[in-house]
Amino acid sequence: MEVRRAKTAGFCFGVSLALEKLDAEVEKHDAKIATLGPIIHNPQVLERYEKQNVRCLKNAEEADANERVVIRAHGIPRETETTLTKACKDVVDATCPKVKRAQLGIHSMISKGCFLLLYGEKDHPEVRGLMSYAGDRAFLFNSLEELKNFPLSADIDYCLAAQTTQDREEFARIDEYLQTQLAERLQVLNTICNATRERQQEAIAIAQEVDAMVVVGGYNSGNTRRLADVSRAQGCLTFHVEKSEELSASDFKGMKVVGLTAGASTPRSVIDATEEFLTKL
Ligand code: F3S
Incomplete structure (x- = not known):
């Protein structure tokens, strides 16, 4: 089956940057590392960090004095930053620029x-x-x-x-x-980011030309859900999955071309695996 993969599928600039900062902290091995809330809305990525002993804090008060805490791409309220600065060893600001x-x-x-x-x-x-x-x-x-x-x-x-x-x-x-x-x-103030719009426009264009669309990304990722919505709004049969294992060959019976896109928090490895699954059909 032919797969039309969106060029914009996957991490946006802000998410890539936040993950790079977190990876750099993990590699230093000189302090315990935590993130305030999940660093991104993707279960596979979160699982990987959990294995690397990165703790996910529910709130700033949970921070430990020996811990370096990474602020995620969404940013945090000012008062939370003040609490965090007092509670932990160091704050690493990975708020998207x-x-x-x-x-x-x-x-x-x-x-x-x-x-x-x-x-x-x-x-x-x-x-x-x-x-x-x-x-x-x-x-x-x-x-x-x-x-x-x-x-x-x-x-x-x-x-x-x-x-x-x-x-x-x-x-x-x-x-x-x-x-x-x-x-x-x-x-x-013009504060809207183009990353979301570009992804949605490409998803719409692809959805109009294919037999079905696959959108990969966390179920609790708002931008991934919106990609699935815009694709469905084109009248295109759309599957929103978190990983390729959730798809079954029978879903694509008789189809010739399928579209593939992913939310701004979906890792490339997950998109690649989905593309491979679809191509083999
Ligand atoms: Fe991503 Fe930053 Fe835009 S997190 S969606 S590049 S505002």
Whole structure:
């Protein structure tokens, strides 16, 4: 069977960088290593680190004084960073540079007196981090409709920003709406990352040309689930799996071409194994 593999499948720049930092810490062998929360949403990678004695902390208070703690790509809230710095031996900041830039951009706008309007998912770790840079001067919303119900004040300046993985088109609609309401009282931070969009666009293009699509990645990885959703939205039969062993030859009976993509936290070895399985059919 022919396999059309997406060029963008797999780790994004921020995830690669975070894993490189963690690997470098593990290789030093001079302290116990932990991560605050799972370093990425991929069970195979997490299992490997567990075997290398990397502890996954549930919260900053769990950190040990002998431990070096790695902050994952999503970033963490400011107050958590303060707790962590006091609790552990050393903090290694593996926050994705794009997330860091969003955090600092928000911080700078708040210091100038702006009120933050953040387009993002409630309870997402990155969003919790971003919100912490605004203190209580922030409103979090997940859709234009939700924002429209928020009473905007007539005499303060606002700053619009988004979680890095949000939809760019919806962000543009939100910006347009706010321009009509606030005009020069609105500052816009362009914080959306292209990695998600590029993956989704390629998945859509491939889904339109194949008999079925395979999306590989953690079930709890939001960006992987969204890739499966955009593929299904094209009317394409889509399988979301964490590893090739979950697929069965009978699923692809009579098919000639199948698409393959993967979330931003899926290791190359898992994508390669899936491609090999499909090619052999
Ligand atoms: Fe960073 Fe974008 Fe990945 S913000 S973690 S490069 S999806």
